[in-house]
Amino acid sequence: MTTSADAPLAEATRTPWARRALPWALTAALLAGAWVVNAVALPDSAPEAPFVTATTVGGTATAGNLTAKVTDVRAARSITDPRGWTAEGSWLVVELDAEAVDSQYGSLLGVAELTIDDRTFRATERGQTMFRTGALVPGVMRHGAVAFELPADALKGTAVLRLANASTVADNGVIELLIDLAAIPVENAVNLPETGWADR
Known part of the structure; x- marks a missing residue:
């Protein structure tokens, strides 16, 4: 059982991993979004068609x-x-x-x-x-x-x-x-x- 005294220690052990994972997750999401936009985007000549x-x-x-x-x-x-x-x-x-x-x-x-x-x-x-x-x-x-x-x-x-x-x-x-x-x-x-x- 974790006591209130152990909470700061537990939080400290989780924070470094979360801080490292968050940028990777955001990067993956942005790359996925960019891929979708590129896949559905009209070609460069489309505005002139x-x-x-x-x-x-x-x-x-x-x-x-x-x-x-x-x-x-x-x-x-x-x-x-x-x-x-x-x-x-x-x-x-x-x-x-x-x-x-x-x-x-x-x-x-x-x-x-x-x-x-x-x-x-x-x-x-x-x-x-x-x-x-x-x-x-x-x-x-x-x-x-x-x-x-x-x-x-x-x-x-x-x-x-x-x-x-x-x-x-x-x-x-x-x-x-x-x-x-x-x-x-x-x-x-x-x-x-x-x-x-x-x-x-």
Whole structure:
């Protein structure tokens, strides 16, 4: 039986061990917490990843301040715009209707990219297209096209089309369309539509 006189002695024998064990226990807990945080944390690129809205040909999709409907996808060996400009090569032409959602400010179709495997192509700025030309208006669809000049061997497999109305899409979102390139016949020539108000 331990008397009151023995209590200080017993406490003294327990205290050194407790003092040594406490830091180890805290360290283990902190390491475990850090491991959990690291396991569930998003990658460094996650804050820059845009919100994606998937669509199909003929379907209408909205991302950020952009509403778009891809109406047709064609491949050609040459393209001609409404002003008579012509270019030969390997082309993918995407016809679409687009409008701003709630603001005309910064509403250019500023992102039109096509990714095939590990290669990404930006829409051409040559000729008359919708790419980076003219602000989109809320509630009023504009019709036109974007065109991609591709290497001769690129028209195969699956491509991902991305459309957005800002050069930085992280806060605005992006519209994505999967395109089966092998299912698109290659035409000798395609006339780009004139950019203007869409028929509704």
